[in-house]
Structures are given as C-alpha cells and as structure tokens.
Amino acid sequence: MVTIADVARDAGVSASTVSYVLSGKRSISADTRRRVESSIRRLGYHPHAGARALASSRTNVLALVVPLRTDIHVPVVMRFVTSVVTAAREYDHDVLLLTNDEGPDGLRRVAASAIADAILVMDVEAEEPRIPVLQSLLRPVVLIGVPDDPAELSCVDLDFHAAAARCVDHLADLGHEQVALIGPSPTVYERGTSFAGRFLRGFTGTAHERALHACAHSCAPSYEAVRECVDKVFADQPETTGLVVHNEAVLGTVLSELQRRGRRVPDDISVVAVCPEDMAVSFSVPLTTVAIPSNDVGRLAVEMVIRQLDGAAAPEVRLLSPRLNQGHSTAPRR
Template structure:
C-alpha cells in the first residue's frame, strides 16, 4: 500500500503538501497540485484510516447500537436501520453496527477506544441502560425513541400522543362510539417502551373527550397468542365498530385473522393501524394508518448528531423532538 510518503516522493514535494492537497486546507499552486494528484492516481493512494484517526481524533464513523429482543417483531427494525445508514453515508460517515447482547458494555468499549465519533441509539426505552455509558462517553449521542431522563442527549421520536389522537379523531368524525384498541404486548411496556402508554393514554383521554367508549387491550407478538389476544379484545366490547391496532405483529397478521373470523373491513369493522408506508407495503396491509415515519426519524437524528460532532459547543441545548405522524387513508374505515 502506498503511503503519503510515497506520493510525496513521486511528486517531488513534502508530505505536508500532499496532506494539504488532500484536505484542501491550504492553497497549493495549480501545477504542484496537479503533480500530486497524478501521483496519487498513479500509486492508488488512499490515506490510512487509523493513522488519520490518530492524528485528528476523528474516525468519520458513527456507531449504531441496537438490540434484538427475542419477543420483538424483527421485520420492523430494518426500516430504522436503513435510513440511518443512508443518511450517515450522505453526511460522510461510515456506520459501525453493534448488536452485542451487552450493549452498554459495547458502547463503553467502542466510545472509549474512540472507534466512533458519535452514537445513534435505536429502540430506546424509558429507563435505558445504555444511557449510563453514554454519559461517560466523550462523543455526542442521539436517541431514536423516548427515555425518561434524556438529559444531555438529542432525542427524536414519533409523537405517539398525537398519533393516538389522529386515530381516534378520524374514527370519531365517522361516528364511531365504541372502539377497541390493541396495544403492544405488556412486556414491551414493562421494559420501558414508552410508546405503549403514550399512545394508549392519549387514545383513552381523547376518546373520553369525544364521549367514545374505548377499550384497550395488550396484543401479543407471537402466534397463536396474537389470535387469542385479538379475540379477547373484540369480545370485551361486542358493540365495537372500530379497531385501532398499535402492534406490528398483530397488524401484519390481521388480514388473515379477520378473514378467518368472517369479519369484513370496513363493512363489519373499521380498522386504523399505526405503521410506516414501507411496512404497509411489505405486508400488503389494506388499512388506513397513522404513519410512523422511520425514514424521517433516522434522517433527522443523524443530521443532528453530525451537527453536534462538527460543532459541539455551538449546537446549543439538547433537543427533544416529537415529530408529527403522517396519515395514509386506505379506505378501511367507514361512517356509522
């Protein structure tokens, strides 16, 4: 492998001059610059990343840390990973993806060894064990999700309260008076998936304000529990004319479950889901949905992180931003 010294020798200049051509931090005469660029081309020179990192204390790598819960609906995860990766690259960063079972340890290891310039945390929980090592770290971090104590970190998440209100309002406008809500499984709430109660509580409150009867039930993430929880929920409110599903695994299986029960949408039951456009497409879901916008969250988060890395001081106080959901009417609700 050619080094900067080889290039310098070939071009008849000093190593510093080559370095300045590379960085553009100095004006170099056109002629010299040309000679150097020719030498770079000829030798196929690429600066050594480790050496550069050592000299600059910057790696141009971001760390993405995520855990795959046994009980989680995996297909939903990729929608968050991709935009983070794409945006990182667009901003000039590569991405270290870490799925170590001991994520807190992995964060400690990779930040303190300066493998990464910044940290992206996915699927953040209310009391997230990963925040502690992050506070010790010198690198800035951004959270996708919502933690109780996010002090010091930029956070981005969907406004699940608003999502719930949008779903309830949509049904209220169509005259529905009894609604069943299927939430994520209880264990998701237990481990601190705040979107569970943020959505549920807002839905309950909004329904009450409309004078609507809303019955909330935890769904499941596996078969056959998914079907059982759906039955339980529907049985609990026999007069329900609408169903709000805030549960990936359930909504993915819903078309078949309803078919099997002979329930037609929207004739027998209006349905509103909570999922992204991509998710709806992958599973060919025919339901009107409040959209979760993972692309936008990933983009915003990475852009903010990069801003902090570039200028830690002037980037201002940490931002906690809840973004407004989208809405995609697929005609699965009717007026009653």
C-alpha cells in the same frame, strides 16, 4: 500500501500539501490541486483510517446500538438500521454495529478506545438505564426514542402520542364510537419501552377527549394471542367498529382473524395501522396508516449527531409529526 508520501512524491509536493488538498483546511492552488488529485486517482490512494484517527482524533465512524429482542418487530428495526447506514455514508461516516449484550462496558470500551466518534442508541426505554453511562462517555449521543427524562441527551422519534391521537381522531371523525387498540406485545410494555407507553397514553387520552368508548390490549406475536386479543376486544365492546393496530408483527394475523369472523374491513370495522409505509400496501386491503418514518428518523439521528460532532449544535429532542395515509381500510360508520 499507497501512503500519502507516495502521492506527495508522485505529485511533486509535500505530504502536508496532499493532506490539505484532501481536507480543504488551507487554500491550495488550482494547479497543485489538480496534480495531487490525479496522483491520488492514479495510485488508488486511500488514507489509512487508523493513522487518520490517531492524528486527528476523528474516526468517521458512528456506533449504532441495536436491540437483539424479537418482541420488537425486526423489519422495522432493520429499516432504521439501513437508513442510518445510508445517511451516515452521505456524511462520509461508517457505522459500527453494537448490541447490548456487552452491557455498559461495551459502550465504555467503544468510546474510550476511540473506535467511534459518537453513539446512536435504538430501543429506548421510558426509564432508560443506559443514560448514566451514555452521559459519562463524553461523546455525542443520539437516542432513537425518547425516555421520560432525556437528561441532556439528544433524542429523535416519531411523536407517538400525537400519532395515537391522529388515529383516534380519524376514527372519531368517521363517526365511530367504540374503538379499540391492539398494541405491542406485553413484554414490550413490561419493559417500559418508550414508544409503547406514549402511544397508549395518546390513545386513551384522545378517546376520552372525543368521548369514545375505548379499550386497549397488548398482543403477543402468535396466532393464539391474536385470537384471544380479538376475542377480548369484542367481549369488552361488542359494538367496536374502529380498530387501531400498533403492532406490525400481528397486523396480517389480525386482518385474517377479522375476516374469519366475518367482519369485513372497512364495511363492518375500520382499521388504522401504525407501521412503515411500504408495509401498508402488502395486504389485501391497502391500509390506512400512520406511518413510522424510519427513514426520516434514521437520517435525522445521523444529522443531529454529525452536527454535534462539528460542534455546531447542542443536544435537542426532536419529535416528528405523524402523517396519516388514507387507505381503504377505514370508512364512515354505517
């Protein structure tokens, strides 16, 4: 293994000088810097992560807690994960993958043994049970999702309340008077997943404000559940002409089910989906969507946590404003 001492010898300087070249924490003459850098390259030197962590109490690793559930749409989760990894690398950090199945002890272990400098948590519930542990960790934490009481922890997420409002307003503006929401799986609501409740409240609240008839149904990700759910919508409100789908997993099934029933999109019924942008274009009708900005959220989470690590920022709650992308799945009511 190539050590800092090898580089120092090769460049004719001391080890500390090499360290300062690398960290930039003290000024170095241009000539020395050049020599050291060329030695580093020539020898293929990479600082030993453990040694560095030991000496500096910084690992340059972020821990990311991902959900193992399957009722939450996996491709969406994966988008967050990759955006976090990508952003982390830009700030010279790596990402350690954690699941919840070790429970709070897993978090304590990672924090106490200094495997990671900070922790990012996905799949946040409204009454998030992990908050006490996370607070006790004495490390920066960013929640991807917003619990009812963030308790001094950083949070970042799409503003799902506003997103729902945006959907309803769009449909109302187009003249639709009976609207329906097909939401996430019942299990998602039961668990109190933070974004689900926020969206639902935004939906019903705005529908009420705009004086629309509205109904909302959760929907499990199965063929039968979708069928049943669509049944319920038209049973509740036969004249429903505006549909908001907040459930990526059943989106395709809902569309083909509408088709099967002879309801044309957007002629007979307008559909707004809440999903990642690139998902919207993979259907026969490019969908009008409120995008889930996984990339922005992931990147922002990383930036927030890095700034906290640098002591340059206090915890804060950031809600991203929703953007509606007009597709061909919504049209004025006829």
